[in-house]
Amino acid sequence: MHTLAEENYLKALFSLENEHGEVNVNELSKRLGIKMPTVTSMMKKLAANKLVHYESYKPLKLSEKGRKEAALIIRKHRLAEMYLVEKMGFGWEQVHDIAEQIEHIQSAPFFAKMDELLGYPKIDPHGSPIPDKHGKMMWRGYNKLSDCKENETVTIIAVLNTSDDFLKFLNSKQIRLGLVVKVKSAEPFDGSMLLSYEKHPKETLSHLVCERLLVEKT
Amino acid sequence: MHTLAEENYLKALFSLENEHGEVNVNELSKRLGIKMPTVTSMMKKLAANKLVHYESYKPLKLSEKGRKEAALIIRKHRLAEMYLVEKMGFGWEQVHDIAEQIEHIQSAPFFAKMDELLGYPKIDPHGSPIPDKHGKMMWRGYNKLSDCKENETVTIIAVLNTSDDFLKFLNSKQIRLGLVVKVKSAEPFDGSMLLSYEKHPKETLSHLVCERLLVEKT
DNA sequence: GTATAATGTTAGATGAATCTAACAAAAAAA
DNA sequence: TTTTTTTGTTAGATTCATCTAACATTATAC
Known part of the structure; x- marks a missing residue:
């Protein structure tokens, strides 16, 4: 479906948008540790795939489609973290890097099974909400x-x-x-x-x- | 450490060597679904990394180092298959493709934990031996x-x-x-x-x- | 309101992994 | 043993994700 690189850009954009609304190329570049020109060209590619709205010199914005894709990757990440903690006995400080890799696995049954075995959790081990299958994510009043x-x-x-x-x-x-x-x-x-x-x-x-x-x- | 592509070549070489001793470029090409010229150039790359012994027009052969690396990837694949069947409830016909992705995860603790939770299994759900941590693999007399x-x-x-x-x-x-x-x-x-x-x-x-x-x- | 700084884009290069087309060597068949 | 087929290599192109250097735009500061 998407490449690894594309998935990482979508996820980073999603997080940055959640943290402080508007996102610019420079921020995204710093977050990903990738130089700005590379980010610009990837934005054009994602825009061609209707995943982001991109206009030169304007703030970056995920499209509805892009936001959903991103949420589904984050869903996989958080389900994985929860699974690693609850079913495999890892500490909450050990799971990020492993989940970062598991999140790119393409297999609906795999994540459906994790979800089921965990009893359809709503939050991950760090208290972050797990987006649902449709990419909808709810933060508690905090x-x-x-x-x-x-x-x-x-x-x-x-x-x-x-x-x-x-x-x-x-x-x-x-x-x-x-x-x-x-x-x-x-x-x-x-x-x-x-x-x-x-x-x-x-x-x-x-x-x-x-x-x-x-x-x-x- | 190695790229995804390199890992796939090593694994395929390992399997083909186990199936019928000598391996040639054509076979490897067919096994991987990758054209021969690409295989040739990857063999040169792997040879430069001391993972295979390569000479033009000669059969391909994994080096000791290459064989060990390959066995460790296959170890991860088979542990994953076993985990999916034993701990997650998948059928033996469902696990190959998922394990094919899990095997590329880089995290010693992750696989060590799987191994431990499974009680250090010696064979996978299809009866194939799981190489040990040193890349040693034993087939039963069959x-x-x-x-x-x-x-x-x-x-x-x-x-x-x-x-x-x-x-x-x-x-x-x-x-x-x-x-x-x-x-x-x-x-x-x-x-x-x-x-x-x-x-x-x-x-x-x-x-x-x-x-x-x-x-x-x- | 111009000068400076910060941010963003364009152009062109690089390395990885792939391909096709053309050529070369080795193996098999006649 | 010559011809044909199969196998393997070389050369050169392509795509992806990245980079640096140079240039352009926008924002900030004086």
Whole structure:
């Protein structure tokens, strides 16, 4: 169907659009680690296949078709991550790179079976929603921990970075999905927060970390 | 490490060498569905990487290094097939194409985990041996059913073709690994055989089929 | 509102894996 | 042993995804 390269561009475009609406060539180039001229020519190719709307010097935009294709690849990625964690016993910090490869497998029965064995999960091990078979994806109402006020008590429902380093750091602090934390104070100067949870009555997390933790009011 | 294309050449060379010793460019070309000139140039590339011994107009031969690499890819393929059948509930006729894709995944932990969850299997769902981590592969002492004599009773221990069509045909005759069959007669003219097993007192199989069933004396 | 910086495009090259057409060698047949 | 067939190689083209260098446009800063 699509080449590996095309799939990677679609996925990156989808993520960037979700993160901050408009996407430009430079951003996409940086995200993929591919030089801008290469990105431009791939955009023309994807536009010829009606997967993106492309006009010179204008922001990039996935077409409906492109968005659906992208969501279906992300569906495969997230199902794979969930399978690796739930059925094979991997930690949430180990699964990204493996899923990155599994997501390109072309076999509807393979992913249908994974979905079935997992009991049709709605979220992956990092709390991100798994798009459905039609490419529809729903985010829960969420906030960043960094936007919470003092004395709020919230539940961590997702993490916005699936890199091995970040997740290992969370592991070392016993931070996981479902954890209930109380904001004891938020430092206006550097955005760091003092939190209290379980056996950690006084744990300070940097702004960079708090920004990547999505929470729900408890 | 290696490209997808290189891996496919190595695997095909390995299989052809196991099937009938010497391999030539024409055979490899047909096996892969790739034209001869392309095969020649890839042989030069693999030779430059010390994976095959190549000399113009001479038979092709894997080097020790090449044979090991190939065996490790086949190991991944067969572990994947076993996993798909044993842990995911696929039929033996459904797994070839999926495993063909999984075998190219680069992740030692992924295959180590599969191996562990399967209890370190020695054969795949079609009875073929799974090479060990060092690329060593052992075939059991076997014979083709087509070489058996009248009145012999044998156990089917492997099938030499993993195509969906062939395996569906075997399913329709209730033929599977471990089945004990008695040769009632062998037709010298066309090599077909009359067999008796379980609820099939008189089942005739063509030479083409009998040749692809490996058996062990019971 | 011009100068500078950032972003984006065009043109042309490269390497991988493929092809076809033409030629060469080896094997088989006559 | 000469001819024919099969097999293998060389040369050169094509497509894909990438690059660098040069140029163009848009946005930012002074």
